[in-house]
Amino acid sequence: MILFVKLLLAHLLGDFIWQPNSWVADKEIKKHKSIYLYFHILLHGILAAVLAGEIQFIPYALIIAVTHGIIDVIKLNFQKKETKRTWFVLDQIAHLVILIGVVFLYENQTINLLWFGSQFWIFITGLLFITKPTSIxxxxxxxxxxxxxxxxxxxxxxxxxxxxxxxxxxxxxxxxxxxxxxxxxxxxxxxxxxxxxxxxxxxxxxxxxxxxxxxxxxxxxxxxxxxxxxxxxxxxxx
The missing domain is CATH 1.20.120 (Four Helix Bundle (Hemerythrin (Met), subunit A))
Structure with missing residues (x-):
């Protein structure tokens, strides 16, 4: 449970808080040729690895980063002005499904190292969610x-x-x-x-x-x- 909350926090930071509008605009124009797309992918991988707090999670963070990039490329290439809203929802659902899948894969290992208590991660994720992500x-x-x-x-x-x-x-x-x-x-x-x-x-x-x-x-x-x-x-x- 707490791992999913941490990964969700990483997703909110990477997709909403620390992704400038200039990155989004550049990605929509250049699609897979945009250098900011790869900055965005790298950011998600780093955030997932850092917030998970365990060295052995790094391969799973890599999975999150790569799949995030694939999902974003699909959205950028298929969305149109009139379908932007639909693709936004599908994109977010796909990212959440990946996070849930990674948690299930990783749960076979023991998670002992926590930077803060579970209460902190639940509170900070809820707090962050109602800011810019909810506005969007x-x-x-x-x-x-x-x-x-x-x-x-x-x-x-x-x-x-x-x-x-x-x-x-x-x-x-x-x-x-x-x-x-x-x-x-x-x-x-x-x-x-x-x-x-x-x-x-x-x-x-x-x-x-x-x-x-x-x-x-x-x-x-x-x-x-x-x-x-x-x-x-x-x-x-x-």
Whole structure:
């Protein structure tokens, strides 16, 4: 269980946190000829080996790196603009399946060396998941409903403000659940609704209002579910 959590953390770091948008753009243009694709593959291998924390895991980290590269090359060559969302989901599922398979292969050996307790790995993985990875998931899911002419409503907005607000609200929800303050989640949702009311009222567009509402509910929903899952796992280890 803890090995899978570590490998999942390595995947989140390599695929979302430490993969700049410039790498993604270059890979989509040059595909298997992009040097950043191989940097990306190497990064995943190193992260898997380092976070596993055992020298004998290095061959398995190599398997993760190579299969990750193969999956990415397939996605880059077959995805189109209109199928990008579908390939994103399939790509992530394939990576998770590989991680699960590697864990099953490696479980025949004893895992004794842990840098931190199991609680740490569960907490940090849940915390990391609700930041940039969740932002990308939400953006991908609701992109199909994105208002066509919403640029005029963002002229006076800070760059990427909505993205950072979403991350902060999920971190708050995550913290409230782990500390047992469920009532604070309702307060946070109400506070956000009040602040957003003026913008949505000025926009006078039902589509924009519905778009923001869907994004907010998905964001809160993922944060709540993640918090409850992490809380349940931590309680099992006590």
């Amino acid at each position: 998931f939400i953006k991908t899911i609701i992109s199909i409903w994105s208002p066509e002419n919403n640029e005029s409503h963002t002229d006076n907005s800070l760059a990427s403000a909505g993205n950072y607000i979403g991350i902060l609200e999920r971190l708050f929800v995550f913290g409230f659940i782990l500390t047992g303050h469920f009532e604070a989640i309702g307060f946070l949702l109400a506070a956000k609704s009040i602040f957003r009311f003026g913008d949505l009222n000025e926009a006078k567009e039902r589509k924009l209002t519905e778009y923001v509402l869907i994004g907010t509910l998905i964001s809160f929903g993922i944060a709540i579910i993640t918090g409850l899952v992490v809380q349940a796992l931590l309680l099992q280890l006590l």
